[in-house]
Amino acid sequence: IFGFLMYLFSSFSEEKLCPLRASIDVLEGEYFYLCYIEPMREHFQEEAYVINWYKENAGKQQLIKETHRIVSKMHFLEFWPVELSDSGNYSVTYSNGTQNVTIQKWMLNVLERNQSSCFNKNHLITELKNAGTGHSLKCSDLSVNDNDSITWYKDCKNYENETERELDFKTLRVQHSGIYTCKILISHEGKIYHSTNTIKLVVEEDVPEAVPLEIVGRDEEIETETGKEEVLNCTGFLGYYMREDANLYWLINQKFPEKCTGLPEDEPSICEEELKKLQLGNKFYVTRLLWIKKVTDEDLHHNFTCMLQADETTQVKIVKLKKG
Numbered sequence: 001i002f003g004f005l006m007y008l009f010s011s012f013s014e015e016k017l018c019p020l021r022a023s024i025d026v027l028e029g030e031y032f033y034l035c036y037i038e039p040m041r042e043h044f045q046e047e048a049y050v051i052n053w054y055k056e057n058a059g060k061q062q063l064i065k066e067t068h069r070i071v072s073k074m075h076f077l078e079f080w081p082v083e084l085s086d087s088g089n090y091s092v093t094y095s096n097g098t099q100n101v102t103i104q105k106w107m108l109n110v111l112e113r114n115q116s117s118c119f120n121k122n123h124l125i126t127e128l129k130n131a132g133t134g135h136s137l138k139c140s141d142l143s144v145n146d147n148d149s150i151t152w153y154k155d156c157k158n159y160e161n162e163t164e165r166e167l168d169f170k171t172l173r174v175q176h177s178g179i180y181t182c183k184i185l186i187s188h189e190g191k192i193y194h195s196t197n198t199i200k201l202v203v204e205e206d207v208p209e210a211v212p213l214e215i216v217g218r219d220e221e222i223e224t225e226t227g228k229e230e231v232l233n234c235t236g237f238l239g240y241y242m243r244e245d246a247n248l249y250w251l252i253n254q255k256f257p258e259k260c261t262g263l264p265e266d267e268p269s270i271c272e273e274e275l276k277k278l279q280l281g282n283k284f285y286v287t288r289l290l291w292i293k294k295v296t297d298e299d300l301h302h303n304f305t306c307m308l309q310a311d312e313t314t315q316v317k318i319v320k321l322k323k324g
Contacts, residue, residue, distance in 0.1 A: 018075065019312050022256075023107045023247050027123055031142065031186050031193040032082040035075045036092055036104040049096045053077050056089040068189075081193055084110050089256055107249075107256050118156040119181050124198040125245040125311065130207045131174055137167040139182035140197040149185040154178045177203045200244065208240040208282075215308050215317040216285075223324030224295050232290040232319050234306035242284045246310040248275060250290045253302050260291055269293050295321060 018035040026032045034053075053072055054061040064070065064077070070086075071078045079086060087110045093100045114120045129135050139150060152162040155178050159167075169176055181198045216235040224230055236248045250257055250272050260271035273289040290304060300321050308315040 021309060021312075021314070022105065022251065022307060023109070023249050023309065025109045025111055025123055025247070026082055027120060027196065028084050028110050028113050029081050031188070031195045032079045033142070034077040034090055034092075034106055034108070037075070049094050052093050052095055052100075054091045054093065056091075061091065080188055080191075082110055084112060086110050105254065105256075118153055118183075119179060119196070119198040122244070124179065124200050126200045126202060126241060126243055128202045128204070128207050128210075128241050129172055131172050131203050131205050133172055135169050135172055135201075137169075137180055137182075137199050137201065139165045139167075140184060140195055142184065142186075142195045147187075151183045151185075153181040153183065156181070172203045174203050174205065177201055202241070211237075211239045213238055213243070213246070213308060213310050213313065213315060215306060215315045217317065219318045221320045221322050224321050225324060226295050226297055226300075228295050230292040230295055230321065232292065232304055232306075233287065234290070234308075234317060234319075235285055235287040236308035236315065238284040238286060238310065240282055240284065242277060242279070243310045246286050246308070248286045248288050248306065248308045250288065251305040251307060254305070257290065265293075269296070270299075292321075 018037050024034075051072070053064040055064055056062070064072070066072055069080050069083075071080065077090070077092070087108055089105065089107050091105045092103050094103060095101075111120055111123055127135075127137070139152075150163050150165060152159040152167055159180065165182075167180065167182075179198060179200050181196055184195045186193045186195065214237050216237055222230065222232075232250070234248060234250065236246065238246050252270065257270050257272045258268045260273050263271060270290065270292050273291060275286060275288050278285040278287060286308070288306075292299060300323065302321070304319040304321075306317040306319070308317075
């Protein structure tokens with residue numbers, strides 16, 4: 001597998017292999033990895049350092065110990081395969097024995113697989129295209145080995161024996177609409193693992209003009225008082241169709257808040273509500289609330305950051321509190 005990773009780095013840019021996504025959804029039972037782009041080394045200069053991976057457990061960072069299933073190699077933390085219990089908050093650090101520098105953090109959400117289908121409806125992306133144009137559907141970049149077996153499915157049926165990484169349509173027709181799943185088989189230590197990605201292709205005669213996703217409103221400062229309750233709203237505009245892969249979430253000083261669901265009202269002091277999807281006329285939105293139950297002096301020094309992600313792009317909005 002080391003040679004496989006070296007091939008990855010020689011073939012693709014680090015940015016493509018390791019997109020800066022703080023929140024990641026993945027299907028249980030699949031091969032998956034977390035990875036990071038190597039930062040500048042001015043923190044340690046020429047000193048020896050080690051890379052440590054951590055997972056949060058009960059509010060504390062626990063060092064991840066390698067097993068036959070979870071393996072750390074270079075910039076990668078690999079899962080052979082990923083399981084439901086792997087959901088949680090992860091981070092990676094550089095350490096020279098006297099100081100630790102956190103390089104990146106992630107929130108990993110492992111989704112339960114739909115056993116009666118080749119895909120999950122809550123784990124696909126939508127591509128809306130005009131009939132008569134050319135288009136290509138791209139398979140996952142999780143593996144780039146030439147020997148890996150690739151199969152395309154349309155609506156869970158083998159699609160025309162296609163085995164290439166890109167599914168090319170020279171001229172799209174409405175009947176090309178459907179749900180396409182690419183499945184890659186990867187060999188590792190004598191076993192076969194797989195990785196899938198699913199695209200819902202919608203072909204119409206007159207598609208609305210594509211618009212970039214955006215967070216509604218600009219960075220802002222909100223006047224408040226200590227002890228007061230505040231509810232911060234963040235809303236993302238997705239365009240003229242619902243993007244199933246869209247995600248919107250809050251960070252507090254680059255840390256994930258607790259979820260409000262199922263928690264006592266008096267604890268924690270700040271929590272995040274569930275994501276909601278809205279349609280207003282022909283426009284689609286996602287929205288999420290951050291509930292600050294009692295503003296503290298410490299909260300006045302925090303950055304409350306809203307992150308909107310879809311189609312590997314990210315938009316950011318920062319909210320700050322100040323004394324009124």
